[in-house]
Amino acid sequence: MKAYWIAHVDVTDPAQYVLYTQSAPAVFAQYGGRLLARGGRSQAMEGRATPQRSVVIEFDSYAQAQACYQSREYQQAAGLRAGAARAEVIIVEGCEAVTG
Template identity: 55%
Template sequence: MTAYWLALVDVDDEAAYKEYAQRAPAAIEAYGGRVLARGGRRVGLEGAEPPGRVVIIEFDSVEQAEACFNSPEYQAARALRSDAADARFMIVEGLQ
Protein backbone atom coordinates (compact mmCIF):
# COMPACT_ATOMS: atom_id res chain seq x y z
CA MET A 1 0.00 0.00 0.00
CA THR A 2 1.39 3.41 -0.92
CA ALA A 3 2.50 5.88 1.70
CA TYR A 4 3.26 9.57 1.56
CA TRP A 5 5.69 11.85 3.28
CA LEU A 6 3.86 15.04 4.09
CA ALA A 7 6.15 17.88 5.09
CA LEU A 8 5.09 21.34 6.21
CA VAL A 9 8.12 23.61 6.09
CA ASP A 10 8.85 27.21 7.00
CA VAL A 11 12.31 28.18 5.74
CA ASP A 12 14.36 30.56 7.87
CA ASP A 13 17.67 30.40 5.96
CA GLU A 14 17.24 30.09 2.17
CA ALA A 15 20.94 29.45 1.45
CA ALA A 16 21.22 26.63 3.98
CA TYR A 17 17.90 25.14 2.88
CA LYS A 18 19.15 25.10 -0.70
CA GLU A 19 22.01 22.79 0.40
CA TYR A 20 19.45 20.42 1.94
CA ALA A 21 17.32 20.58 -1.22
CA GLN A 22 20.33 19.59 -3.31
CA ARG A 23 21.21 16.55 -1.16
CA ALA A 24 17.82 15.14 -0.15
CA PRO A 25 16.58 14.03 -3.61
CA ALA A 26 19.33 11.40 -4.02
CA ALA A 27 18.31 9.73 -0.76
CA ILE A 28 14.62 9.92 -1.63
CA GLU A 29 15.17 8.41 -5.09
CA ALA A 30 17.36 5.64 -3.62
CA TYR A 31 14.34 4.50 -1.59
CA GLY A 32 11.91 4.72 -4.48
CA GLY A 33 10.36 8.04 -3.48
CA ARG A 34 8.50 10.06 -6.09
CA VAL A 35 8.03 13.79 -5.52
CA LEU A 36 4.40 14.78 -6.15
CA ALA A 37 4.49 18.34 -4.79
CA ARG A 38 7.33 20.54 -3.60
CA GLY A 39 6.90 24.19 -2.83
CA GLY A 40 4.68 25.83 -5.38
CA ARG A 41 1.47 27.72 -4.91
CA ARG A 42 -0.61 27.06 -1.79
CA VAL A 43 -4.15 28.24 -1.21
CA GLY A 44 -5.32 28.28 2.40
CA LEU A 45 -8.97 27.35 2.69
CA GLU A 46 -9.56 26.90 6.40
CA GLY A 47 -7.61 27.08 9.63
CA ALA A 48 -4.10 28.39 10.15
CA GLU A 49 -2.14 30.03 7.37
CA PRO A 50 -0.38 27.40 5.24
CA PRO A 51 3.36 26.98 5.81
CA GLY A 52 5.88 28.41 3.38
CA ARG A 53 6.37 25.05 1.66
CA VAL A 54 4.35 21.86 1.42
CA VAL A 55 6.09 18.73 0.17
CA ILE A 56 4.39 15.43 -0.75
CA ILE A 57 6.48 12.39 -1.65
CA GLU A 58 5.01 9.01 -2.57
CA PHE A 59 6.59 5.68 -1.56
CA ASP A 60 5.47 2.12 -2.20
CA SER A 61 4.91 1.43 1.53
CA VAL A 62 5.08 2.93 5.02
CA GLU A 63 8.14 0.79 5.66
CA GLN A 64 9.92 2.20 2.61
CA ALA A 65 9.03 5.77 3.65
CA GLU A 66 10.35 5.16 7.17
CA ALA A 67 13.51 3.48 5.88
CA CYS A 68 14.21 6.50 3.70
CA PHE A 69 13.67 8.99 6.51
CA ASN A 70 15.90 6.99 8.88
CA SER A 71 18.62 6.27 6.29
CA PRO A 72 22.12 7.67 6.82
CA GLU A 73 21.83 9.46 3.46
CA TYR A 74 18.65 11.29 4.35
CA GLN A 75 19.74 12.00 7.91
CA ALA A 76 22.86 13.74 6.56
CA ALA A 77 20.64 15.98 4.42
CA ARG A 78 18.22 16.46 7.31
CA ALA A 79 21.04 17.80 9.49
CA LEU A 80 21.45 20.63 6.97
CA ARG A 81 17.71 21.35 7.07
CA SER A 82 17.40 21.38 10.84
CA ASP A 83 19.24 24.70 11.14
CA ALA A 84 17.60 26.22 8.06
CA ALA A 85 13.90 25.54 8.57
CA ASP A 86 11.13 24.62 10.95
CA ALA A 87 9.58 21.45 9.56
CA ARG A 88 6.85 18.99 10.48
CA PHE A 89 7.15 15.62 8.78
CA MET A 90 4.68 12.75 8.86
CA ILE A 91 3.94 9.58 6.94
CA VAL A 92 0.38 9.04 5.77
CA GLU A 93 -0.71 5.65 4.48
CA GLY A 94 -2.54 5.70 1.15
CA LEU A 95 -5.80 3.95 0.31
CA GLN A 96 -5.99 0.39 -0.98
Template identity: 55%
Template sequence: MTGRGPKAYWIARVDVTDPGAYAEYMALGPAALVAGGGRLLSRGGRAVALEGPPPRERTVVIEFDSMEAALACHASPAYRAARARREGAAEVEIVIVEGLDE
Protein backbone atom coordinates in the same frame (compact mmCIF):
# COMPACT_ATOMS: atom_id res chain seq x y z
CA MET B 1 -7.17 -5.42 -5.31
CA THR B 2 -3.67 -6.22 -6.49
CA GLY B 3 -2.52 -7.88 -3.28
CA ARG B 4 -0.03 -5.10 -2.57
CA GLY B 5 -0.30 -3.08 0.59
CA PRO B 6 -1.19 0.58 0.62
CA LYS B 7 1.18 3.24 -0.59
CA ALA B 8 2.39 5.85 1.88
CA TYR B 9 2.60 9.61 1.49
CA TRP B 10 5.25 11.72 3.16
CA ILE B 11 3.89 15.22 3.69
CA ALA B 12 6.28 17.95 4.77
CA ARG B 13 5.32 21.50 5.68
CA VAL B 14 8.33 23.81 5.62
CA ASP B 15 9.19 27.43 6.41
CA VAL B 16 12.74 28.23 5.30
CA THR B 17 14.56 30.42 7.84
CA ASP B 18 18.05 30.38 6.29
CA PRO B 19 17.95 30.10 2.48
CA GLY B 20 21.70 29.58 2.13
CA ALA B 21 21.80 26.67 4.55
CA TYR B 22 18.56 25.27 3.12
CA ALA B 23 20.20 25.22 -0.32
CA GLU B 24 22.76 22.78 1.15
CA TYR B 25 19.87 20.51 2.17
CA MET B 26 18.33 20.80 -1.31
CA ALA B 27 21.63 19.65 -2.82
CA LEU B 28 21.22 16.33 -0.96
CA GLY B 29 17.61 15.86 0.19
CA PRO B 30 15.65 15.25 -3.01
CA ALA B 31 18.25 12.78 -4.32
CA ALA B 32 18.17 10.89 -1.00
CA LEU B 33 14.38 10.71 -1.14
CA VAL B 34 14.38 9.37 -4.70
CA ALA B 35 17.19 6.91 -3.86
CA GLY B 36 15.01 5.72 -0.97
CA GLY B 37 12.16 4.90 -3.33
CA GLY B 38 10.25 8.17 -3.12
CA ARG B 39 8.43 9.80 -6.01
CA LEU B 40 8.17 13.57 -5.65
CA LEU B 41 4.55 14.57 -6.31
CA SER B 42 4.66 18.18 -5.11
CA ARG B 43 7.60 20.27 -4.03
CA GLY B 44 6.76 23.77 -2.92
CA GLY B 45 4.06 24.72 -5.42
CA ARG B 46 1.10 26.92 -4.61
CA ALA B 47 -0.93 25.85 -1.57
CA VAL B 48 -4.28 27.18 -0.33
CA ALA B 49 -5.66 26.53 3.16
CA LEU B 50 -9.41 26.00 3.03
CA GLU B 51 -9.68 25.21 6.75
CA GLY B 52 -7.21 25.41 9.61
CA PRO B 53 -3.91 27.28 9.83
CA PRO B 54 -2.35 28.89 6.77
CA PRO B 55 0.01 26.74 4.73
CA ARG B 56 3.71 27.01 5.35
CA GLU B 57 6.01 28.41 2.69
CA ARG B 58 6.57 24.98 1.10
CA THR B 59 4.42 21.85 1.11
CA VAL B 60 6.08 18.69 -0.16
CA VAL B 61 4.30 15.42 -1.00
CA ILE B 62 6.28 12.26 -1.74
CA GLU B 63 4.79 8.86 -2.59
CA PHE B 64 6.36 5.61 -1.39
CA ASP B 65 5.35 2.02 -2.11
CA SER B 66 4.67 1.42 1.59
CA MET B 67 4.83 2.93 5.07
CA GLU B 68 7.89 0.78 5.74
CA ALA B 69 9.69 2.18 2.68
CA ALA B 70 8.94 5.76 3.75
CA LEU B 71 10.17 5.13 7.29
CA ALA B 72 13.30 3.38 6.00
CA CYS B 73 14.04 6.33 3.72
CA HIS B 74 13.72 8.78 6.63
CA ALA B 75 16.14 6.66 8.68
CA SER B 76 18.61 6.10 5.81
CA PRO B 77 22.19 7.40 6.07
CA ALA B 78 21.68 9.52 2.93
CA TYR B 79 18.60 11.27 4.30
CA ARG B 80 20.15 11.66 7.78
CA ALA B 81 23.06 13.48 6.10
CA ALA B 82 20.60 15.75 4.25
CA ARG B 83 18.68 16.46 7.47
CA ALA B 84 21.92 17.46 9.18
CA ARG B 85 22.41 20.12 6.50
CA ARG B 86 18.85 21.38 7.08
CA GLU B 87 19.35 21.76 10.85
CA GLY B 88 18.63 25.37 11.82
CA ALA B 89 17.74 26.30 8.22
CA ALA B 90 13.99 25.61 8.35
CA GLU B 91 11.01 24.89 10.54
CA VAL B 92 9.75 21.50 9.36
CA GLU B 93 6.75 19.28 10.09
CA ILE B 94 6.73 15.82 8.49
CA VAL B 95 3.99 13.23 8.65
CA ILE B 96 3.73 9.96 6.77
CA VAL B 97 0.23 8.70 6.06
CA GLU B 98 -0.89 5.40 4.62
CA GLY B 99 -2.97 5.54 1.48
CA LEU B 100 -6.01 3.42 0.80
CA ASP B 101 -5.36 -0.30 0.38
CA GLU B 102 -5.05 -1.14 -3.31
Protein backbone atom coordinates in the same frame (compact mmCIF):
# COMPACT_ATOMS: atom_id res chain seq x y z
CA MET C 1 -0.18 0.08 -0.09
CA LYS C 2 1.57 3.31 -1.03
CA ALA C 3 2.68 5.79 1.61
CA TYR C 4 3.37 9.51 1.54
CA TRP C 5 5.61 11.96 3.29
CA ILE C 6 3.76 15.19 3.85
CA ALA C 7 5.96 18.08 4.93
CA HIS C 8 5.15 21.66 5.78
CA VAL C 9 8.22 23.86 5.82
CA ASP C 10 8.94 27.48 6.69
CA VAL C 11 12.38 28.47 5.45
CA THR C 12 14.37 30.84 7.66
CA ASP C 13 17.73 30.73 5.84
CA PRO C 14 17.29 30.20 2.07
CA ALA C 15 21.04 30.00 1.36
CA GLN C 16 21.46 27.13 3.84
CA TYR C 17 18.16 25.45 2.90
CA VAL C 18 19.24 25.05 -0.71
CA LEU C 19 21.94 22.63 0.48
CA TYR C 20 19.14 20.38 1.77
CA THR C 21 17.07 20.67 -1.42
CA GLN C 22 20.13 19.74 -3.48
CA SER C 23 20.93 16.60 -1.48
CA ALA C 24 17.63 15.12 -0.23
CA PRO C 25 16.02 14.17 -3.60
CA ALA C 26 18.80 11.66 -4.34
CA VAL C 27 18.02 9.93 -1.03
CA PHE C 28 14.29 9.86 -1.81
CA ALA C 29 15.10 8.22 -5.15
CA GLN C 30 17.26 5.55 -3.43
CA TYR C 31 14.13 4.45 -1.56
CA GLY C 32 11.77 4.70 -4.53
CA GLY C 33 10.40 8.09 -3.47
CA ARG C 34 8.77 10.31 -6.09
CA LEU C 35 8.25 14.02 -5.49
CA LEU C 36 4.59 14.85 -6.24
CA ALA C 37 4.53 18.41 -4.88
CA ARG C 38 7.45 20.59 -3.88
CA GLY C 39 6.77 24.15 -2.81
CA GLY C 40 4.31 25.12 -5.53
CA ARG C 41 1.37 27.43 -5.09
CA SER C 42 -0.83 26.56 -2.10
CA GLN C 43 -3.64 28.00 -0.02
CA ALA C 44 -4.86 27.00 3.43
CA MET C 45 -8.55 26.24 3.19
CA GLU C 46 -8.89 25.20 6.86
CA GLY C 47 -6.56 25.00 9.82
CA ARG C 48 -3.28 26.78 10.32
CA ALA C 49 -1.84 29.39 8.01
CA THR C 50 -0.25 28.17 4.80
CA PRO C 51 3.42 27.24 5.29
CA GLN C 52 5.94 28.63 2.83
CA ARG C 53 6.44 25.19 1.30
CA SER C 54 4.33 22.05 1.21
CA VAL C 55 5.97 18.86 -0.02
CA VAL C 56 4.42 15.47 -0.88
CA ILE C 57 6.61 12.45 -1.65
CA GLU C 58 5.12 9.11 -2.71
CA PHE C 59 6.69 5.76 -1.77
CA ASP C 60 5.62 2.27 -2.79
CA SER C 61 5.13 1.23 0.85
CA TYR C 62 4.98 2.56 4.39
CA ALA C 63 8.11 0.54 5.20
CA GLN C 64 10.06 2.25 2.38
CA ALA C 65 8.90 5.69 3.54
CA GLN C 66 10.04 4.93 7.10
CA ALA C 67 13.32 3.41 5.96
CA CYS C 68 14.10 6.50 3.90
CA TYR C 69 13.43 8.87 6.81
CA GLN C 70 15.45 6.76 9.23
CA SER C 71 18.36 6.21 6.85
CA ARG C 72 21.79 7.60 7.62
CA GLU C 73 21.77 9.35 4.23
CA TYR C 74 18.50 11.19 4.86
CA GLN C 75 19.46 12.13 8.42
CA GLN C 76 22.65 13.68 7.02
CA ALA C 77 20.58 15.64 4.48
CA ALA C 78 18.11 16.69 7.20
CA GLY C 79 21.07 17.97 9.21
CA LEU C 80 21.67 20.48 6.41
CA ARG C 81 18.13 21.78 7.00
CA ALA C 82 18.69 22.28 10.74
CA GLY C 83 18.69 25.98 11.55
CA ALA C 84 17.59 26.83 8.01
CA ALA C 85 13.92 25.87 8.28
CA ARG C 86 11.14 24.78 10.59
CA ALA C 87 9.62 21.55 9.26
CA GLU C 88 6.75 19.26 10.16
CA VAL C 89 7.07 15.86 8.46
CA ILE C 90 4.54 13.05 8.72
CA ILE C 91 4.31 9.69 6.99
CA VAL C 92 0.81 8.57 6.08
CA GLU C 93 -0.30 5.28 4.57
CA GLY C 94 -2.37 5.54 1.41
CA CYS C 95 -5.74 3.90 0.90
CA GLU C 96 -7.54 2.02 -1.81
CA ALA C 97 -9.07 4.25 -4.45
CA VAL C 98 -12.60 5.24 -3.51
CA THR C 99 -15.16 5.26 -6.29
CA GLY C 100 -18.74 6.48 -6.47
